Amino acid sequence: GQNIDQPTEMTATEGAIVQINCTYQTSGFNGLFWYQQHAGEAPTFLSYNVLDGLEEKGRFSSFLSRSKGYSYLLLKELQMKDSASYLCAVRDLNTDKLIFGTGTRLQVFP
Amino acid sequence: GAVVSQHPSWVICKSGTSVKIECRSLDFQATTMFWYRQFPKQSLMLMATSNEGSKATYEQGVEKDKFLINHASLTLSTLTVTSAHPEDSSFYICSASGRRNAQETQYFGPGTRLLVL
Numbered sequence: 001g002q003n004i005d006q007p008t009e010m011t012a013t014e015g016a017i018v019q020i021n022c023t024y025q026t027s028g029f030n031g032l033f034w035y036q037q038h039a040g041e042a043p044t045f046l047s048y049n050v051l052d053g054l055e056e057k058g059r060f061s062s063f064l065s066r067s068k069g070y071s072y073l074l075l076k077e078l079q080m081k082d083s084a085s086y087l088c089a090v091r092d093l094n095t096d097k098l099i100f101g102t103g104t105r106l107q108v109f110p
Numbered sequence: 111g112a113v114v115s116q117h118p119s120w121v122i123c124k125s126g127t128s129v130k131i132e133c134r135s136l137d138f139q140a141t142t143m144f145w146y147r148q149f150p151k152q153s154l155m156l157m158a159t160s161n162e163g164s165k166a167t168y169e170q171g172v173e174k175d176k177f178l179i180n181h182a183s184l185t186l187s188t189l190t191v192t193s194a195h196p197e198d199s200s201f202y203i204c205s206a207s208g209r210r211n212a213q214e215t216q217y218f219g220p221g222t223r224l225l226v227l
Binding site: 031033035040041042043044045048050087091095096097098100102103 | 153156
C-alpha cells in the first residue's frame with residue numbers, strides 16, 4: 001500500500017528555523033516532491049529529491065533517505081509569508097502519479 | 111515566471127452549460143498532465159491522468175463522459191466539464207510532468223475556479 005505521513009500543524013517564530021518531516025511507504029518510488037500551498041491558491045513547486053541527500057535552494061532545503069522512507073523540508077530565516085501548507089508528495093514509479101500527504105499547515109508568528 | 115498556465119482563471123456559468131479549461135506547459139514538454147480538483151480546506155483530489163496522443167486514465171468515481179480530457183500536444187491539455195451543475199463548483203488544477211532544465215519535475219498550474227449557478 002501507499003502511505004504518506006506528515007504533521008498536521010506546526011507553529012514557529014519569524015526568523016527561526018523549522019523542519020517539516022515526512023515519512024512514506026510506497027510500492028514503487030520515483031522521487032519525492034515538496035510543494036507550498038497558500039490558502040486559495042494552487043501548489044507551488046519547492047523541491048524534488050530522487051537520490052539520498054540534501055538539496056539546498058536558498059532558504060529552503062530538502063533531505064531524502066530512501067532506505068528510511070523519510071524526508072524533511074527545512075525552512076530557514078522564517079518570514080511571515082512562509083505561513084502556508086506544505087505538501088509532501090511521492091511519485092509512483094509505475095503510474096507517475098503523485099501520492100500526497102495531508103499537508104502540514106505552518107503558521108509563522110511575529 | 112509561470113511554468114504552467116491555466117485559462118481561464120475564473121469561470122461563472124449557468125447550470126447545464128459546458129466549460130473548457132486549458133492547461134499549458136510554457137517552457138518544457140509535458141509527457142504527462144494531471145487534472146485535480148480541490149474543495150475548500152480539503153486535499154487535492156486526482157481526477158485523471160493524460161498522456162499526449164492517448165486516452166486519459168480516470169480515477170475511480172470520476173465520470174469520463176462528464177469530464178472530457180484532451181491532450182493534443184506535449185504542451186497542451188484541456189478539461190471540459192460537460193453539463194455543469196452546482197456540485198461541480200470547485201477549484202480545478204492541472205499539473206504537468208516532464209524534464210525541465212535537465213531535471214524531472216512536476217509543476218502545477220495556477221488553478222481555475224469554477225462556479226456553477
